[in-house]
Amino acid sequence: MNYSEFQKVITTHQKNNAQEAITENRKEIRVKKEKTVAKNLQRIFEATLKIGNKKGFQAMSMRDLSNETELSMGALYAYFKNKENLLVMLQRNGRDNFQKILEDCAGSSEHPLETFRQLIKTHLFMSEALRPWFFFTYMEGKNLNKKERKVAVEHELHSDNIIVAILNKCEEENIFKKQNHHVTAAMIKSLMNDWYLKRWKYAKMNVSVDDYASYVIDLIESYCCKK
């Protein structure tokens, strides 16, 4: 699978996800009409990502958000009860989405080396398709309250463990060497994150997401593979 094939798959997931964002936060949202909520919540999310990634979430004022969404201050507050709640909704929603797709992917193939490669690609392709969300979530993690920060850390460790599991599988089947797979998984994660954190650099080097996936796979396999 390459990125352009992935893009077709992701679109369906996206729509489910948008719907879930609503049901999950139904009690916070005062607006009743489903269609209006769907439309405006997406506008709000997109605008928050846009402004937040430019100047930071704290520095984004509700007036900024009001201008960008073309909704009044009053209207905005019908969709979330306060600014912090908006942050939580936005982060939580994307995370569930991401985790689900990653888990699907981890159980996708019989051949562990193939699964490993698929996992790297899916991870990168997700962050390519949803770059603003990934960037935002990475940067704004520390603005969450204690409870939500704990949830974020658990998600991070969970997705690390998905990687560790497949590395172990590859070791069991004698494809990979015995190594500290937790460290390897952390290093892989770091390389995954770099794709959305420093994308300007890869753009400058004319490296596409498909190219980058190959580089990472080569790098990790030459470290892990037996001989």
Add this chain to the structure above:
Amino acid sequence: MNYSEFQKVITTHQKNNAQEAITENRKEIRVKKEKTVAKNLQRIFEATLKIGNKKGFQAMSMRDLSNETELSMGALYAYFKNKENLLVMLQRNGRDNFQKILEDCAGSSEHPLETFRQLIKTHLFMSEALRPWFFFTYMEGKNLNKKERKVAVEHELHSDNIIVAILNKCEEENIFKKQNHHVTAAMIKSLMNDWYLKRWKYAKMNVSVDDYASYVIDLIESYCCKK
């Protein structure tokens, strides 16, 4: 060299650097007495890093800073002309320091593979010794104005090029394969950054900075070395 040896070297550099911070920003600082400036500027920098890394620089109020430094608001403004100026001073100062040490290191050994390893270690050890500054600078980069952001990018590319240069040297001397060293350097950078961005994770795994250096060196060498 391991980290505890490095720590002895770094202390001298630190003092020079503190002095430079003053001379470089002399015109912004209203306070005359050199000794007072040295003492208070350091307090201000440390407090800014502490609060800024917890809640973000934008979210840090001058009242927060005043409490942490035990200097009044009025006193603070004798050391910088506004909040933005404080950010610039702090970032610029550390960057010059970092670059100088990295350049020294890159020309340190005759043997390119040894220089490569030294460079990885120095990079990691620096970020270990000055973790608050590295974390802060990474996270707050987007809050800089256009001009300062450009400077930051140039520094980043410059330090990438230091890595590329040594990778090329290793290739010339037939130690490393012919590869896209710019991408390799970017991936190395990502792994370097992870050490200070996700240190809680490595702490959890009981991985010391010396351990981590070995992991990274092994990883990159198995990717780059011939056969």
Add this chain to the structure above:
DNA sequence: GTCTATACACAGATAGAC
């Protein structure tokens, strides 16, 4: 050099009209 007191702008949030 450092303090206290305060100016003034702008933030988040809500009330009540439409």
Add this chain to the structure above:
DNA sequence: GTCTATCTGTGTATAGAC
């Protein structure tokens, strides 16, 4: 559902006493 108008708290920054 969405608007405008407005409340109240907090932000940065400075003036002037010590």
